[in-house]
Amino acid sequence: MVTKKDIIGAREAIKDKVHYTPVFHSTILSKQCGYNLYMKAENLQKTGSFKIRGATNRLTNALNEGSLPGVITASSGNHGQAVAYVAQKAKVPCTVVMPENAPQAKIDAAKNYGAEIIFCGTTSQERLDKAQKLANEKGHLYIPPYDHPHIIAGQGTIGLEILEQVSDVQAVLVPIGGGGLLSGIVTAIKESAPQVKVYGVEPQFSNSMYISLQEGKITARDTIDTIADGLRSKQPGDLTFPIVKKYVDDILLVTDEEIIKTMKLIMQYQKLVVEPSGATATAAVLFNKLPSKYKTVTSIISGGNIDFSRLASLITQ
Amino acid sequence: MVTKKDIIGAREAIKDKVHYTPVFHSTILSKQCGYNLYMKAENLQKTGSFKIRGATNRLTNALNEGSLPGVITASSGNHGQAVAYVAQKAKVPCTVVMPENAPQAKIDAAKNYGAEIIFCGTTSQERLDKAQKLANEKGHLYIPPYDHPHIIAGQGTIGLEILEQVSDVQAVLVPIGGGGLLSGIVTAIKESAPQVKVYGVEPQFSNSMYISLQEGKITARDTIDTIADGLRSKQPGDLTFPIVKKYVDDILLVTDEEIIKTMKLIMQYQKLVVEPSGATATAAVLFNKLPSKYKTVTSIISGGNIDFSRLASLITQ
Numbered sequence: 001m002v003t004k005k006d007i008i009g010a011r012e013a014i015k016d017k018v019h020y021t022p023v024f025h026s027t028i029l030s031k032q033c034g035y036n037l038y039m040k041a042e043n044l045q046k047t048g049s050f051k052i053r054g055a056t057n058r059l060t061n062a063l064n065e066g067s068l069p070g071v072i073t074a075s076s077g078n079h080g081q082a083v084a085y086v087a088q089k090a091k092v093p094c095t096v097v098m099p100e101n102a103p104q105a106k107i108d109a110a111k112n113y114g115a116e117i118i119f120c121g122t123t124s125q126e127r128l129d130k131a132q133k134l135a136n137e138k139g140h141l142y143i144p145p146y147d148h149p150h151i152i153a154g155q156g157t158i159g160l161e162i163l164e165q166v167s168d169v170q171a172v173l174v175p176i177g178g179g180g181l182l183s184g185i186v187t188a189i190k191e192s193a194p195q196v197k198v199y200g201v202e203p204q205f206s207n208s209m210y211i212s213l214q215e216g217k218i219t220a221r222d223t224i225d226t227i228a229d230g231l232r233s234k235q236p237g238d239l240t241f242p243i244v245k246k247y248v249d250d251i252l253l254v255t256d257e258e259i260i261k262t263m264k265l266i267m268q269y270q271k272l273v274v275e276p277s278g279a280t281a282t283a284a285v286l287f288n289k290l291p292s293k294y295k296t297v298t299s300i301i302s303g304g305n306i307d308f309s310r311l312a313s314l315i316t317q
Numbered sequence: 318m319v320t321k322k323d324i325i326g327a328r329e330a331i332k333d334k335v336h337y338t339p340v341f342h343s344t345i346l347s348k349q350c351g352y353n354l355y356m357k358a359e360n361l362q363k364t365g366s367f368k369i370r371g372a373t374n375r376l377t378n379a380l381n382e383g384s385l386p387g388v389i390t391a392s393s394g395n396h397g398q399a400v401a402y403v404a405q406k407a408k409v410p411c412t413v414v415m416p417e418n419a420p421q422a423k424i425d426a427a428k429n430y431g432a433e434i435i436f437c438g439t440t441s442q443e444r445l446d447k448a449q450k451l452a453n454e455k456g457h458l459y460i461p462p463y464d465h466p467h468i469i470a471g472q473g474t475i476g477l478e479i480l481e482q483v484s485d486v487q488a489v490l491v492p493i494g495g496g497g498l499l500s501g502i503v504t505a506i507k508e509s510a511p512q513v514k515v516y517g518v519e520p521q522f523s524n525s526m527y528i529s530l531q532e533g534k535i536t537a538r539d540t541i542d543t544i545a546d547g548l549r550s551k552q553p554g555d556l557t558f559p560i561v562k563k564y565v566d567d568i569l570l571v572t573d574e575e576i577i578k579t580m581k582l583i584m585q586y587q588k589l590v591v592e593p594s595g596a597t598a599t600a601a602v603l604f605n606k607l608p609s610k611y612k613t614v615t616s617i618i619s620g621g622n623i624d625f626s627r628l629a630s631l632i633t634q
Binding site for chain 1: 339341344360361363365581584585587588589590591621625626628629630632633
């Protein structure tokens with residue numbers, strides 16, 4: 001299992017390559033929700049999301065073990081962009097496997113970071129199989145989106161930063177896709193300041209971590225329905241689930257409507273561009289999903305990558 | 318004339334009441350324009366624009382001279398919001414004179430900060446006359462948007478911060494409405510680090526400072542046509558013009574199309590919500606209006622207050 005020591009190691013490995021992102025306090029939103037609300041702005045991170053932390057840590061560790069002919073990933077979203085960026089910086093060739101119907105903006109983003117794009121099917125399983133097959137054939141390193149100790153430890157560096165930036169924090173809220181961000185942050189916090197509560201937040205109809213914890217074992221959701229495209233995971237990871245089960249205080253659920261309203265509030269009052277997944281944790285604070293006993297809380301704004309056409313449509317709803 | 322000493326005084330007066338805003342470096346935009354580009358994010362300032370600096374300094378100085386029955390302003394834009402906010406914090410009644418056709422969003426913003434709204438005509442001269450008449454009748458303090466030493470000195474505090482935050486800055490770019498922001502910043506910089514160049518930036522068809530400098534005296538533009546609503550001034554101020562004339566290195570002009578493209582680039586790569594006026598200075602950097610000899614430059618993002626319907630329409634153009 002990943003430990004605080006791994007996260008401290010990750011911090012050392014990535015410190016010159018990623019931003020130490022700011023934390024913003026919102027007077028207006030604090031007044032509105034009744035908590036003293038801080039937001040950790042990972043949307044201002046390089047490549048527009050936290051994903052670069054894990055990808056950098058994974059690649060740095062792999063390069064320490066020897067040279068690499070290439071890296072490969074199957075994500076067309078924030079993780080894919082992060083891997084392409086990190087590989088380009090390290091001068092390692094990168095391949096991104098994308099669905100045949102991938103939006104042009106995502107194709108362009110990966111190409112801008114110098115990645116080679118391979119199209120394959122339309123389901124994530126097809127892409128995953130293709131990526132792993134290619135990695136084996138070519139001897140390239142497959143970098144998974146969350147289920148690897150280096151990825152989890154990289155994302156966990158956010159937890160260390162929050163404890164430094166918000167010294168009186170009582171509760172931290174983290175969005176859940178596969179659970180990499182949450183398992184990293186909760187490890188950093190519970191092994192440094194165990195009195196601080198850590199909550200995972202899932203969209204109501206993409207809540208496989210919630211279901212899995214109820215069942216006591218990794219359990220898939222058949223249908224996923226949420227606007228938060230970064231959080232559409234069918235089930236938790238083999239590595240992330242046990243960590244979440246061990247440490248996380250509770251899972252909170254929010255609706256898509258609450259997510260959209262929160263995006264708009266963050267844009268209006270904090271002047272930050274945020275994607276739906278990035279607004280999910282803050283939505284749990286603003287829409288009263290959290291026990292009222294806390295005074296100071298911090299939510300993660302996990303990313304800000306969103307097409308203008310989609311953003312325009314959401315903010316005028 | 319306002320001096321660096323006044324600006325240091327303003328800094329002391331406002332330091333616990335306004336944000337020391339962050340400066341962001343953009344790798345992608347720097348690569349695109351060929352300069353090492355930093356942006357001073359006054360859109361993250363309280364009330365969403367730099368205007369609170371001048372308003373706070375003016376009110377603080379006035380209160381030091383005795384109690385105040387009230388303050389009054391004629392601006393429905395960022396200055397009006399800033400005055401309403403500052404007055405509410407200081408528990409001083411505030412009146413904002415607005416045009417009869419003011420957008421509901423601006424009325425609501427001033428009301429949210431506890432201001433009383435009075436509607437009057439549709440031209441700025443009608444509102445100005447009304448505000449000054451009311452101020453005289455009631456003994457309230459009229460707070461002008463730019464042409465007052467305390468306002469200029471308050472805005473100038475941004476110049477001191479930039480010199481601390483970007484120690485190797487060679488050129489600073491500032492948008493021009495009435496010239497309060499520019500005259501404050503240029504005073505702070507030229508009286509601290511005279512080797513740093515300071516440029517004002519105006520929309521092509523709202524360039525009364527440019528025309529006035531060419532004419533050698535304050536000169537009005539008859540018609541104003543720009544999307545940058547915060548920069549629609551007919552002529553420079555009596556106090557701001559001599560300062561700009563004395564110190565500013567040059568005035569650069571940008572088109573509305575360049576302003577809109579810059580808004581989109583700042584949103585896409587920096588994840589910051591910016592209003593058209595707020596993107597104007599950066600547009601001069603990104604669209605090659607600046608001499609190419611500089612390595613490190615800093616533009617002011619002056620504000621981020623924009624209605625969602627307008628924002629949606631601009632980003633999908």
